[in-house]
Every structure is written in structure tokens, then in C-alpha cells.
Amino acid sequence: MKLTPGTETELYHRFADGVGESLLRQRRPVRYDICRLLAEPTGERCAVYVGIGGDGTVLYVGSVCRAEPGAVADRLREHLRTGFKAATWDTAWIFPLWPATPEHVVRQAESRVATLAGRPPQSLALPQRPVAVRAG
DSSP, X not given: OBOOTTTHHHHHHHHHHHHOXXXXXXXXXXXXXXXXXXXXXXOOSEEEEEEEETXXXXXXXXXXXXXXXXXXXXXXXXXXXXXXXXXXEEEEEEEEBOTTOOHHHHHHHHHHHHXXXXXXXXXXXXXXXXXXXXXX
């Protein structure tokens, strides 16, 4: 999936809808420069994030929920130790979640956003979405 000036806002809102009710702040599309984000962390502890290439391609969807402030930047640093991600990620969308969001809700939000993004090429280990069980 590739972001274009004509589709970026619409896709951001679709992804924010996929995050659901745990979304912390008002939804407005902000693409964070990866280098700046690592130098000046945003402070979130729980979030769904989207790694975006320089050409606007959605490359990765992930999530984090940790106790310490700045957990999103810490998690991105962990990703960027891997050469191919460091070489391809240019910007990121961050969808901050309430700090008390249960981990299973965070992972479900990650899965929904990844599905909406068409299962990005670098998202190799996405959480499974819960399957509805029919009474029988």
C-alpha cells in the first residue's frame, strides 16, 4: 500500500478507526521523521505504529505497550538495528493508546491496522485476530 497526497488523510483515518476506542488523542495525520522521533521521543507507552518508506509505501505495522515513557521510540530503535528496516523506513505514523490498554487489545489493534494496510511486506509476525466461535 502506498500513501499519496490524495489518499494519506483517508488512510490515516481508516487506520485510526482500526485502532478503535483505545486511541488516546484526536486523529490528525502526522508523519514523524524516524531520525527526529528517535532523538526527540514522543513519550507514549502504548501505541500502534506504522513504518513508512521514503516513497510512501507502508512497510510495517507494529505495536508496543511498556511501562516506561518513550517506549515507542525504544521499540523503533530495536527495529532499526536491523539493516533492511533502517535502510527503508523514513517516517512513521504513531497511534497512541491509553497507557492502561490491555496488551491483548493493543495486539488486536495492531492486527486490524495491518489487515487494513494489506499486510505490509516487512510485517512478518503479526498477531492473529481472534476467531468468532459459534454456539453449537
